[in-house]
Amino acid sequence: MLSVSFDEIIAKLNAGKLYDFPGGVHPEDKKLLTSQAEIQTVSLPEKLIIPIRQHVGTEGRLAISVGDRVKKGQPLTRSSHPFAIPVHAPTSGKVTEIGPHVTAHPSGLNEQAITIIPDGHDEWTSLTPLSDYTAHSSEKVVEALCDAGISGMGGAGFPTHIKASGTKKIEFMVINGVECEPYITADDRLMREHAWQVRQGTDVLAHLIKPQVIIIAIEDNKPEALKAMQIACQDSADIRVVSVPTKYPAGGEKQLIQVLTGREVPRDGLPADIGVLMFNVGTCYAIADAIFQGKPLVERVVTVTGEAVEKPCNVWALIGTPVNHLLKEAGYNPTKQAQPQVVMGGPMMGFTLNDADVPVVKITNCLLVPASGELIDEDNERPCIRCSACADACPASLLPQQLFWHAKAHEYDKAQEYNLFDCIECGACAYVCPSEIPLVHYYRQAKSSIRQQRDEKARAEKARERFEARKARLEREKIEREEKHRRAKEARENKTPAGSSKDKVAAALARAKAKRAGKEENNTEQDQSATQTDKQAKVAAAVARAKAKKAGGQQSDSKDNQDRSDNVADEKKQQVAAAVARAKAKKTQRDSKSAPDKNSAASEENSSAQSENRATDEVSTQSAEDSKKQRVAAAVARAKAKKAQRDSKSAPDKSSPSGIAKR
Template identity: 65%
Template sequence: MKYPSFDHIIDALNAGKLFSFPGGVHPDDKKALSNTAIIEQPPLPQILTLPLRQHVGSEGMCSVNVGDYVYKGQPLCTTTTPYSVPIHAPTSGEVVAIAPHVVAHPSGLTEMCVSIKPDGKDTWGELTPLTNYQALEKDKIVEAICQAGISGMGGAGFPTHIKAASSKPIEFLVINGVECEPYITSDDRLMREHAWQIRQGLDVLSHLINPKAIVIAVEDNKPEAIEALNIACQDKDDYRVISVETKYPAGGEKQLIQVLTGREVPRNGLPADVGVLMFNVGTCYAVADAILNGKPLIERIVTVTGEAVKQPKNFRALLGTPVEHLLTAADYVAKKQSSPRVIMGGPMMGFALADATIPIIKTTNCLLVPGKKELAPEDAERPCIRCSACADACPASLLPQQIFWHAKAKEYDKAEEYDLFDCIECGACAYVCPSEIPLVHYYRKAKSEIRLERDERNKAEKAKQRFEARKERLEREKREREEKHRKAKEARLAANKNKANSTSTTASAQGESSTPTNAKDKVAAALARAKAKKAALQAEQNAPKANEESAEREKLAAAKANEADDKKAQVAAAIARAKAKKAAKAQQQTQPHSGLTSPAHDVDENAPNQGQPQVDGETSTPQDDKKARIAAAVARAKAKKAAQQGIAPSSGRETNENNTHTDGKADVQQEDKKARIAAAVARAKAKKAAQQEDTLEREPGSTPEAQTNDKNARVAAAIAKAKAKKQLAEEESAMETDDTSTQSHDEEATKKKARIAAAVAKAKAKKQQTTQDTSGSDSDAIHTSQPTSETENNSRNQAEEKKARIAAAIAKAKAKKAQAEREKES
């Protein structure tokens, strides 16, 4: 589209000729209710509630805490993004709350707010004005505007520093003082009373933007404001104060640009795209206050009007002042309304508030409190009659009727096809609608739903992109790992191959061969290491239980070892008893023929029994050996039976008295008695063999062979004596572990057995003495008649005595060893 040139526009402005926009309406402005009274300062409210976001963009990060004392003008938050501006404390006081609070929104939403309780002192914080701003860099001035928290005060709330820092070439700087909506007079009173400060703000913006032309547009129904601005700008020839036709919505940004320049802002474009920047007169006033005085944006002019208040007027209200506080200051009369109703903004673009505690924010320019019949009721909607009056009144040349049908049916995609977002929500269509349909309400709701859907789609798209990026990253990392493992595997295979080759070469040189390491072995080794690691972890977890089980196993092993030792000792005792019994039987058999043999008993070198053990001059036969083995087996069986019946072992371990049986004890006592008798007999034999040895030593005819046999007999006697002594000690130890009554009984039995054994030994000794005397009286005759037989008998006796002494010595040694073990265990 071809736009009018700059020179053409300037010529038209100088000639007083303006362009026009389509549509528009001429409602009753009702401005006379409030534009006659000067701006007043309301009383200080008890609580000031300031939302952290009062502009288009993101909210700042809160920089105060509950309980903090703040000064007037102190920042309450810090900016985090370019489209974020801070808010400031409107007065000094204490921060009493930082929590969500209902804010100015058609849906009554809540946002994070800071609540301050004023202290009444109104103490300012530190101020930093920039009086010589012309000498400063523009970026520093823009930063000061941002830190002052200034945003568009005409209703949009766009951050001012973003506009002021535009890099596009600007031909026209437009100051909007049209204020076309009915009832609102805040800008009118501001231009009347503070025209000079508006001019100062315009100077600052002109310095930053450096436009070719500056235009101040004011609607022609505000002659006092036009005159005040002309006086303020009379020394600036390039500042043009232009009177604009009263037509709603001539104060809209796009509509006013079209009226002044004839240029139409693109659908998705900005005013800077057509070489124009526009600021509200309230914004100019705030810029001058921030740069020249160092004051942040903490207050604004608010019109309180309507038939339900007695004194409609404009207030210089602190940001955060509750709506009900201003209504009270304007003498609100509740009975003039059928139901409480307050509209923030004008009747065309405003919205009804859900709560009277909602605070005043930077974009609040009017509070309309209509009477009962002042405005059409909200529930007066009737069906559309398709009159097309809405299309005729639309300044954006849209089809409001079609957009309404699709918005109501929630067919938002079709509503967008009819350029829903080109709607400036001026309310002209709803004003002219004969069916009283609140068209703007449907448009706003549809826009909100579409924005939510877009946000969800954007979030989903971003999530999808993140997922795909993560998936791609994981796949890339997987490929890199596989490539790394492949290279490592190739390196290992190469190393193994080189190693195998070198090993093969070495083996071939040595006549050997080597086989490369099998990969399966490595896998098996890895599995084994993993299992070992898992077993170690399980072992650590089961350590207490394993320690207990180990202790139990050690105790069982010790008990088994003691039982085994006891069993061995019992077996050895049984063997000793069997041997003693066998020796006693042999003694009884040989006593009638002691020292006498017949020629038939001469030793034959070729006899089959040559070299067998001899007892008391008789040669041992296989039958005697078999009997001895049978007797030993019987003794072992009885010892085992006694152990099972609860006989205490030699180690001193306690037994269960309830498991001891009387019959078993009787058998064991009988066996012990026999063993002691056999031991006594063995001792008697040993004594006899010693006496015979002395006799042989005194005899001149004794030979070295006979002496050797005699030595063997003494050794056997000593072994038998030691075994008997060990058995006696074991029996005594076993008897000590019984209870008191059993011990007394066993001691008496032992003493009785000892007396019997002593008597037997004494009788045998006496008998042996008699035998020796008889042998001595007849020795000469025997020696004369049978020299060879006597020599052989003496040799056999000496050999038996020597064996007996050896057996006694071995038994004695074992007894000492068993005694030492018992002492160690006890």
């Protein structure tokens, strides 16, 4: 719930009254060094170094390669990611290198950058302005802002197209022209010289956002800029140009919103949550260039100041211009410094560069080159005396002393308990510190370490999620395979159409198995029957031989032969009868196993006939062998009979019984 209503705010604005924020300081502004000189155009540097990421968000993908010739305004990167905006070639030339390079950051770390050697022609690529932007959809205009690579130029670098395409209802759109940091006059000179283009950019934003009220806020130490903007906006009743009392850091986003509306941005929220959006005047100028001329963001105004340069000035600097080139243009005098020092930004929120080859980026608004003794020496840090001056000056109502202790001791959890990330790094605490402790540096280091730990934790968490996702995917695929196999098996079992080829094959296999089983059974029966017949034949032969012997052996050879022939004939008949019986039994068994068709029956009859023929042949063969054996046995019997006859002639008659018994 908002603490101050819309009507109350409008009433106070109409009365020329504003709200205030806690803390704040009044440092010496030293703006006169550059505020009275017009913006200059500098010469082309020997090389331009364009970092791929110059905004809050992700970097784009390279759209060029080493060796390519590029034109001014040509996109160097592209991406479909909403938080990735492109960078463009600041002039025409040749791409000579793509790789890590030291960039504008307090850490001094290297980032991916593109190096271009200008060819001096400054040839533009084809441009597509949207002069009649009201005739196009909001989406088309937002897309044009994104393609132009416009991000917040007041210091945050937030992509403008994201902020301009929000869905929340906006009551106040604030154009920030306060520029409260000492030394810096880039926005002041821009409003003085290009007030109408700032107004054009404001109109484009108003068309996209549709706020109820537009407020252009300018600090009261810039009367010329205030007057220029009032003239540029006098034809619009929706735009209010408001003079803000000089107090540092009144130009901070949260502090300026509190001054104008009396509302406080939530700790974990955004200005849009309380119905307010804020843009920098430099951003408005870039929007006008992109929409009405089709030019992407390739240059900006930079203040080069400090007592160590002979010609402090504001210049139009191409994005990617090395700092040392601008220092040369401003007449840098190294003899005025005990050791080389260049601060990017103002004396309150800026940071010292580690290398003068650092390039200008979209959020670079000032290069401060102080002479010896001009700024507080950070090497003069002394112990804290616990005076609480830092807490009185803090505009965010924090406890800088406790934050300093925990940050210095690397007790980051405790530092976060004291709301470390609510610190806007304005430097007011360090400015009033009698011990000259560089408090903001400790806070920045602590924030950087915490972000690094969060990033590592986030990467580890993402790696764990990827591993678990892969494990779940493999398990899911396994289950799907098993389910697929199960369904296929069930389909095979349930699929039984009549007359199918599979059923025919199965039936044929069943018949073959049955036939084999029948053959084995018949063979067993035949073997048993043959064995029994052979035994009977042998018994009959033995009985016949015994009868012949009992006859006395005195019968003639013709009679013995006749008996043996009769016996052989009887055996033959018995064997034939046994074979016929086996054949009939086999046929009966086959008839009991009726076949499904006539062809099977015919084949079984043929098999039966063949079996009978084979049985007859076997009997014939066996009879021939038995006849031979019987002839041999008859011959042996005759020989024995002759021997017995001879013995009976020589022996008395009473010995005959004993002789017969002996035989």
